[in-house]
Amino acid sequence: MSTFVLIHGGGDVGWYWHLVEAELRARGHDVVAPDLPADDDGKTLVDYADAVIEAVAGKRDLVVVGHSFGGFTAPLVADRLSADALVLIAGMIPSPGESPDEWWSNTGCGAAVKEQAERDGGLTGNPDPFVSFYQDVPRKLAEEALSKERAHPSRAAMAAPWPLDAWPDVPTRFVLCTEDRTFPPDFVRRLVEERLGIVPDEIAAGHCVALSQPEAVADLLTGYADTEGARP
Secondary structure, three states, X not given: OOEEEEEOOOOOOHHHHHHHHHHHHHOXXXXXXXXXXXXXXOOOHHHHHHHHHHHHOOOOOEEEXXXXXXXXXXXXXXXXXXXXXXXXXXXXXXOOOXXXXXXXXXXXXXXXXXXXXXXXXXXXXXXXXXXXXXXXXXXXXXXXHHHOOOOOOOHHHHHOOOOOOOOOXXXXXXXXXXXOOOOOHHHHHHHHHHHHOOOOEEEOOOOXXXXXXXXXHHHHHHHHHHHHXXXX
């Protein structure tokens, strides 16, 4: 049995993972999916990691998972807890010393969104979240997700440099969503290769894949846990 530590993205809450959590628990695994302390504008990425570690409360056989902006927090948690595996799902990949504010220009994400929007008629980066964010999530579920949005991340978290000197020495996987209208797939493939040196696994889904395809996400996560947990 593994313990999956599920870290939500910006503006979100732990509820984002509830369907994946149900799938994982049905397969006999444990799950921790806390709300990050985003309501305090002075909280930093280290504070976010502290909150997750407190929620883990000594559990073992950890697979740490970060979605979207959670990619800035998940490696900090995986490093400090010596996790069995680290998984980013449609995640931001930070470099040492890089703040989230700097990430957008450093990676070329903004330009990639603009280029993809020109190709798809403005779907990518569309201001309507039902178009650019929840396009493949059932409408009622998407509306419920929107009702839970909050201010996040904090200004302190956005401005502070990512504190690690290097990517953690933890087996890392990346799940790329091929229909993502937030982080264009071609951009993500390049970034994963440049910053992680791995080939991502791909799933035909939009950015919020834990809501649109929870069973498929659970399949991937349990597969990673089985593979990494079997290593000496």
